Amino acid sequence: MFVQQLVNGLMLGGAYALVAIGYTLIFGVLNLLHLAHGDIFMVGAYVGLALALAGFPPWATLGGAMLAAAALGVVVERVAFRPVRSRGSHVTPLMTTIAVGLVLQHVVVKIFGAEPVAFPAPFAAAALALGPVTLSTLQLLILGTSVALMALLELFLRSTPTGMAIRATAENPTVAGLMGINVSLAIVITFAIASALAGAAGVLLAWNFTGLSPFFGVKVGLKGLAIMLLGGLGNVTGAMVGGLVIGVVEALSVGYLESSYRDAFAFAVMILILLARPTGLLGARLQSG
Amino acid sequence: MSEPLLAVDRLSRSFGTLVVLAGLDLSVAAGGIHAIIGPNGAGKTTFFNLVTGALSPDSGRIRFGGSDIGHLPAYRRTALGICRTFQNIRLFGSMTALENVLLGLHCRTRGGLLAPLLDVPFRRSSGEVAARARAVAVLEMVGLAAKAHQSAVELSYGEQRRLEIARALASAPRLLLLDEPSAGMNPQETLELEALITQVNRRGVTILLIEHKMSLVMKVSKIVTVLNFGQKIAEAAPAEIQRDPRVIEAYLGS
Numbered sequence: 001m002f003v004q005q006l007v008n009g010l011m012l013g014g015a016y017a018l019v020a021i022g023y024t025l026i027f028g029v030l031n032l033l034h035l036a037h038g039d040i041f042m043v044g045a046y047v048g049l050a051l052a053l054a055g056f057p058p059w060a061t062l063g064g065a066m067l068a069a070a071a072l073g074v075v076v077e078r079v080a081f082r083p084v085r086s087r088g089s090h091v092t093p094l095m096t097t098i099a100v101g102l103v104l105q106h107v108v109v110k111i112f113g114a115e116p117v118a119f120p121a122p123f124a125a126a127a128l129a130l131g132p133v134t135l136s137t138l139q140l141l142i143l144g145t146s147v148a149l150m151a152l153l154e155l156f157l158r159s160t161p162t163g164m165a166i167r168a169t170a171e172n173p174t175v176a177g178l179m180g181i182n183v184s185l186a187i188v189i190t191f192a193i194a195s196a197l198a199g200a201a202g203v204l205l206a207w208n209f210t211g212l213s214p215f216f217g218v219k220v221g222l223k224g225l226a227i228m229l230l231g232g233l234g235n236v237t238g239a240m241v242g243g244l245v246i247g248v249v250e251a252l253s254v255g256y257l258e259s260s261y262r263d264a265f266a267f268a269v270m271i272l273i274l275l276a277r278p279t280g281l282l283g284a285r286l287q288s289g
Numbered sequence: 290m291s292e293p294l295l296a297v298d299r300l301s302r303s304f305g306t307l308v309v310l311a312g313l314d315l316s317v318a319a320g321g322i323h324a325i326i327g328p329n330g331a332g333k334t335t336f337f338n339l340v341t342g343a344l345s346p347d348s349g350r351i352r353f354g355g356s357d358i359g360h361l362p363a364y365r366r367t368a369l370g371i372c373r374t375f376q377n378i379r380l381f382g383s384m385t386a387l388e389n390v391l392l393g394l395h396c397r398t399r400g401g402l403l404a405p406l407l408d409v410p411f412r413r414s415s416g417e418v419a420a421r422a423r424a425v426a427v428l429e430m431v432g433l434a435a436k437a438h439q440s441a442v443e444l445s446y447g448e449q450r451r452l453e454i455a456r457a458l459a460s461a462p463r464l465l466l467l468d469e470p471s472a473g474m475n476p477q478e479t480l481e482l483e484a485l486i487t488q489v490n491r492r493g494v495t496i497l498l499i500e501h502k503m504s505l506v507m508k509v510s511k512i513v514t515v516l517n518f519g520q521k522i523a524e525a526a527p528a529e530i531q532r533d534p535r536v537i538e539a540y541l542g543s
Contacts, residue, residue: 161395161417168381168392175379178341180367180396180460 003133005255006248011139011208013247014146018201019224020231020239021153022194028170028234029190030085032093036076036101037198038221042214044069044199045206046108049119058122058207062145065203066196073195074188076100082184101217108214116213119206142204149200150240153193157236166190170234198224219263226270232280241281246270292355294319294464294495295340295371300349301519302335309335311519312349317464322486322496324506324527327516328539333499334376336516337466340497341373342366354463368396370463374453374470376499380441386452387437390424393459424459431455431485447478451485458489465489466497471505483509507531515539 019041026034048065056064080096125138157163168176169186177183205220206212227246231238246266253265273281293316300313310332317323325333338344340351342363351359358366372393381389398420428434431451436444444452450470457465467486471479479502486509490496500506506513507527515523515530517539523530530536
């Protein structure tokens with residue numbers, strides 16, 4: 001039972017972590033919150049739904065959703081951040097991104113309807129019994145995909161020139177520019193990557209819950225934001241760890257306590273951790289000074 | 290007379306009601322070491338910020354290598370060959386010494402930011418391999434090759450100053466702006482810095498130097514410009530500057 005819930009929690013947490021990493025990357029380079037990020041996650045899931053209904057295989061569903069989300073993220077940066085970045089206060093992008101999120105929700109309602117819709121299973125999942133634990137091949141695929149995406153991201157940030165440019169921009173955009181980095185382009189690339197990860201998480205969670213609604217980005221977005229705080233603002237590794245922690249807490253509360261209180265437990269644990277460690281689990285390594 | 294490498298024309302900048310630069314004219318000839326001195330608040334660092342693109346001027350022109358660069362963003366000016374160090378060290382603290390230098394090399398690596406995304410994923414391109422070799426060579430030049438893989442914040446103060454110079458050199462500048470490079474250095478470190486500045490200059494890099502240590506200024510520079518209240522009050526060879534009554538007055542007050 002415990003190990004079973006632990007596996008469920010890791011799977012859920014992996015997808016949460018992908019969303020939270022996006023928040024933290026964007027916060028890292030801009031020091032601003034992107035409140036439509038949960039809706040980009042939702043749009044990614046719907047693009048995946050459209051592709052799956054059109055008969056595309058699971059890998060193309062996932063890839064298409066990531067590409068569409070990345071493109072959408074770049075557009076959001078253009079319309080909701082860039083025009084207000086230099087002039088507005090920190091509050092302006094909060095409002096512009098909330099507005100973008102509402103627009104996205106209503107566009108999806110217009111196209112797919114407001115009712116929750118079923119997401120077709122990507123394949124007939126087989127159950128694997130490992131002693132007392134039963135894993136489905138679908139769960140393994142979801143967990144494996146989110147872990148692989150996180151590993152790729154970590155490698156990208158650590159060892160490619162573009163990844164280094166993003167880290168430098170996060171640490172100090174002015175100095176990065178003076179050292180020859182095109183900061184505006186680094187920001188656009190950051191949005192594309194963050195949004196692609198959210199799109200992937202949208203499809204992965206939709207596979208697991210086999211259903212989605214135009215408004216399920218709001219709750220997951222809020223959770224992603226909380227996980228970013230839990231992991232430490234702007235800290236990518238912290239978002240990964242935080243996502244897994246919250247996923248496991250949620251799954252354990254479903255297993256042992258009351259499934260309708262799962263979000264309450266997840267947020268309560270977050271508050272307790274932040275009371276003990278106000279800068280989050282892993283401090284503020286990527287944050288700019 | 291040949292065209293100067295850098296020429297600013299009636300350059301002005303205020304912060305609120307405080308006029309920091311008031312119509313500054315200044316030319317830097319290619320190939321030399323040009324020092325800028327002046328009391329605190331004379332506008333020296335603001336001048337650097339305007340030339341490198343960290344700030345925009347209120348009015349005036351900035352020409353570099355014959356073309357107007359006053360409207361270009363900072364990264365384009367770096368690509369043209371202007372790079373700098375900072376009065377207060379501003380290394381990337383989350384990175385190693387080598388990574389800091391690699392970052393400076395960024396604008397010289399073919400293809401720019403998007404190239405690695407379009408390239409075969411995570412294969413190290415020939416350009417990147419060459420970049421690493423160059424970064425190590427630059428670290429050797431400033432005497433930090435042995436500390437390449439240490440985090441920048443773990444280095445000593447003098448080492449951090451030299452790492453900043455290495456990072457700027459990695460961008461292959463034609464004009465290197467050094468903002469008080471000897472600040473906080475002991476006499477031995479200052480001597481090493483002096484040798485480094487001369488060596489860099491001998492390799493063909495024009496140097497613009499803001500410095501308070503007069504011994505260093507007098508030894509390395511060919512020409513000295515004195516700023517006070519955002520204007521040029523004197524410009525001459527170092528030996529002459531020391532005798533200039535206006536300079537003495539600016540420093541000692543009246």
